[in-house]
Amino acid sequence: QVQLQESGPGLVKPSQTLSLTCTVSNGSISSGGYYWSWIRQHPGEGLEWIGYIYYSGSAYYNPSLKSRLIISVDTSKNQFSLQLSSVTAADTAIYYCARDAGDGYNQFDYWGQGTLVTVSS
Amino acid sequence: QSALTQPASVSGSPGQSITISCTGTSSDVGGYNYVSWYQQYPGKAPKLMIYDVNNRPSGVSNRFSGSKSGNTASLTISGLQADDEADYYCSSYASSSTLVFGSGTKVSVL
Numbered sequence: 001q002v003q004l005q006e007s008g009p010g011l012v013k014p015s016q017t018l019s020l021t022c023t024v025s026n027g028s029i030s031s032g033g034y035y036w037s038w039i040r041q042h043p044g045e046g047l048e049w050i051g052y053i054y055y056s057g058s059a060y061y062n063p064s065l066k067s068r069l070i071i072s073v074d075t076s077k078n079q080f081s082l083q084l085s086s087v088t089a090a091d092t093a094i095y096y097c098a099r100d101a102g103d104g105y106n107q108f109d110y111w112g113q114g115t116l117v118t119v120s121s
Numbered sequence: 122q123s124a125l126t127q128p129a130s131v132s133g134s135p136g137q138s139i140t141i142s143c144t145g146t147s148s149d150v151g152g153y154n155y156v157s158w159y160q161q162y163p164g165k166a167p168k169l170m171i172y173d174v175n176n177r178p179s180g181v182s183n184r185f186s187g188s189k190s191g192n193t194a195s196l197t198i199s200g201l202q203a204d205d206e207a208d209y210y211c212s213s214y215a216s217s218s219t220l221v222f223g224s225g226t227k228v229s230v231l
Contacts, residue, residue, distance in 0.1 A: 039222075046124065046225040047159070047167065047210050060218040063122055096166055102173070105155040106214045109178060111166035 002027035004097050004112035012091075012119050018084040022097030022112060029078045030055045035100040036080045037108065038071060040093040048093075052100055053080055060104070087119045125150065125211055125223035132229040138199040141226045143211035144192060149221055151192035155214035158187060158196045160207050167210060171196060198228070206230045 008020035022036070029036060037052035051061035053071045061069050070083040084091060094116050098108040126144040133139040143150065143158075150156055156174045159167035169178050171187035174194065184199045194213070198205055211223035 047212070047222040049212070049220040049222055052220075062219060098166075102155065102157075104214075104218060105153075105173075106157050106212050106220050107169065107172040108157070108159070108167070109169050111168075114166055 002099060002110045004099065004110055006095060006097050006112045006115040008115065008117070010116060010118060012087055012117060013121050014088055014119055015086055018082070018087050018091060018117055018119070020082045020095055020097075020115065020117070021079050022081070024078045024080075024099075027099075029073065029080065030075045033101070033103050035060075035104040036073065037098045037100050038082045039096045039098055039108070041096070041114070042090075042093045050082065050084075050095075052104065054104075089119050091117070092119045093117060122215060122219060122221055125213060125221055127209075127211060127223040127226045129224075130227045130229065132231055133198075133201045134231045135201055135203065137201050138197060139201060139228065141196045141198075141209055141211075141228070143194040143196070143213075143223045145194075145213055145221070146192055149213040149215040150189065150194050152216070153214045154189070156187065156189055156194040157212050158185075159210045159212065161210065162207050170209075201230055203230050 003025045035052040038050040053059040059071045073080040094114040096114045097112045099110040101109045158171040161167040175187040
């Protein structure tokens, strides 16, 4: 079955850029009908949709993060990535990557295990 | 884009039925039949339980069912079991190709 795995630094300094990569295995990121997503969860809090991207490169972002956010895809490596700039302590969270099987309509059927990113000097 | 509103906690005894509400607006829950529900155990990734308001993925127990009326969606768990104790989140497609999650509900089995 499809597997997703997040990777990247667990500690980022304030004002710097948070960069994470999600590697997809046992499935092609270029398969149509799927959107590849980032979701985060602040410690002890609820889920927050960050954004998603189609294999073609079309990306859609949470309006509250849009000015600091870039989501990109590398089909040759079967990976997609997240870059969040000018981070603050408020960006400390568990970051999940997930597959939306609902053609972008909110059907996250496969998730990574999540990676904790702490923003601190 | 505000989070959908869910009760902080819902509890029930084994065998009972409970319902979790998820209230949004006409721009999200009320405007589209794209409401999903996720179950999350502590320290684990969420699991899809319901999609498109009332559809269950393969492998999800038929004790879980979803519905929607106006701007409010609901998840009903019937025949409550001990391992249903978890956090539950609703989510909805919203306008302009965005998604929004609910605030989350902690389900306790008494």
